[in-house]
Amino acid sequence: MANNGSGSSLGPGGLDLTNTFFKPILNSDPPIPSNRCTKVSVIGVGNVGMAIAQTILTQDIADEIALVDSKPDKLRGEMLDLQHAAAFLPRTRITASVDYAVTAGSDLCIVTAGARQNPGESRLNLLQRNVALFRHIIPPLAKSSPDAILLIVSNPVDVLTYVAWKLSGFPVNRVLGSGTNLDSSRFRFLIADHIDVNAQDVQAFIVGEHGDSSVALWSSISVGGIPVLSFLEKQQIAYEKQTLEDIHQTVVGSAYEVISLKGYTSWAIGYSVANLAYTILRDQRKIHPVTVLARGFYGIEGGDVFLSLPALLGRNGVVAVTNVHMTDEESEKLQKSAKTILEMQSQLGL
Ligand SMILES: NC(=O)C1=CN([C@@H]2O[C@H](COP(=O)(O)OP(=O)(O)OC[C@H]3O[C@@H](n4cnc5c(N)ncnc54)[C@H](O)[C@@H]3O)[C@@H](O)[C@H]2O)C=CC1
Numbered sequence: 001m002a003n004n005g006s007g008s009s010l011g012p013g014g015l016d017l018t019n020t021f022f023k024p025i026l027n028s029d030p031p032i033p034s035n036r037c038t039k040v041s042v043i044g045v046g047n048v049g050m051a052i053a054q055t056i057l058t059q060d061i062a063d064e065i066a067l068v069d070s071k072p073d074k075l076r077g078e079m080l081d082l083q084h085a086a087a088f089l090p091r092t093r094i095t096a097s098v099d100y101a102v103t104a105g106s107d108l109c110i111v112t113a114g115a116r117q118n119p120g121e122s123r124l125n126l127l128q129r130n131v132a133l134f135r136h137i138i139p140p141l142a143k144s145s146p147d148a149i150l151l152i153v154s155n156p157v158d159v160l161t162y163v164a165w166k167l168s169g170f171p172v173n174r175v176l177g178s179g180t181n182l183d184s185s186r187f188r189f190l191i192a193d194h195i196d197v198n199a200q201d202v203q204a205f206i207v208g209e210h211g212d213s214s215v216a217l218w219s220s221i222s223v224g225g226i227p228v229l230s231f232l233e234k235q236q237i238a239y240e241k242q243t244l245e246d247i248h249q250t251v252v253g254s255a256y257e258v259i260s261l262k263g264y265t266s267w268a269i270g271y272s273v274a275n276l277a278y279t280i281l282r283d284q285r286k287i288h289p290v291t292v293l294a295r296g297f298y299g300i301e302g303g304d305v306f307l308s309l310p311a312l313l314g315r316n317g318v319v320a321v322t323n324v325h326m327t328d329e330e331s332e333k334l335q336k337s338a339k340t341i342l343e344m345q346s347q348l349g350l
């Protein structure tokens with residue numbers, strides 16, 4: 001059967017090939033209705049959107065991926081290119097349109113559309129351009145899939161998650177941003193590399209803004225269940241606080257470095273977001289540092305600020321925020337990060 005994106009069983013030339021190739025077995029029960037499909041929509045088929053779509057495809061977590069972009073030729077090209085990989089992948093219907101009707105009934109909508117940073121440019125610089133786009137994107141997306149979970153990736157991701165929450169009118173558990181899930185994975189990679197261990201055995205969170213004011217939670221890092229800083233102290237192993245600062249600064253500089261080298265970042269964010277999609281759609285109840293409404297947690301007050309905190313995720317989106325230990329210094333840095341984001345949010349008049 002040709003996957004022509006319309007769900008029809010018609011092959012080339014309009015022939016119904018299903019009844020030509022297959023003979024139904026006699027006296028069989030009526031077909032069992034298949035379970036409801038899991039549908040993921042990806043808005044924006046640039047470097048990031050396509051890295052996410054292709055990683056989700058390989059994980060076999062969606063029955064349909066719907067793609068939307070404002071550039072019809074690029075969009076159709078990306079749809080066809082993914083469809084042509086069907087022989088090597090789990091079966092997934094891939095559809096695409098500039099019209100949001102194609103996203104109807106999505107379980108998860110991932111928004112990656114928008115301007116990206118030029119080399120050396122801060123994420124926060126993108127705000128006005130991308131808020132203007134979100135005014136066109138979020139209302140029709142929310143209308144087509146009123147029960148979906150919205151996962152925001154476009155930058156500045158924390159403020160845009162707030163914007164998506166406001167424009168969608170969705171409950172707060174169903175609007176989140178990819179936040180510092182990526183920064184934390186860069187952090188875990190650097191620590192793992194330092195001590196030559198698998199990054200999956202490093203539990204470490206970066207919280208706050210996905211960007212320059214992010215906060216590394218050194219006090220709660222553990223490797224294979226061993227709390228790192230208290231272990232070093234108990235063993236009287238000296239370490240320089242500057243070394244820790246340098247590792248965090250390398251994380252903060254990671255995106256700038258990759259953008260100056262290849263023009264954009266894509267693979268790590270692709271895996272990071274596909275990992276969030278897996279946790280949500282398969283109801284894994286795993287803890288990820290992602291952008292959530294932070295008011296009321298860790299003493300954050302002053303408004304509906306969205307930033308990354310370690311959150312328990314499942315089929316309903318954000319289930320809870322985890323109570324991770326923070327030192328006074330870490331907590332103070334988090335408050336500062338919240339203030340930076342809140343200032344940006346308050347300029348929007350939403
Ligand atoms: N949160 C995170 O960790 C990360 C976020 N990003 C952000 O993701 C965004 C996308 O980055 P790239 O894919 O590299 O950019 P890109 O320029 O390759 O792709 C952006 C896509 O958005 C589409 N688009 C623009 N306006 C649209 C509209 N109104 N409706 C639908 N589609 C529209 C464009 O046609 C283009 O295909 C940027 O804001 C970037 O900063 C990138 C990497 C990591």
Ligand SMILES: CC(=O)C(=O)O
Pocket residue numbers: 123155182255265269
């Ligand atoms: C571009 C961006 O936000 C990142 O790679 O972290």
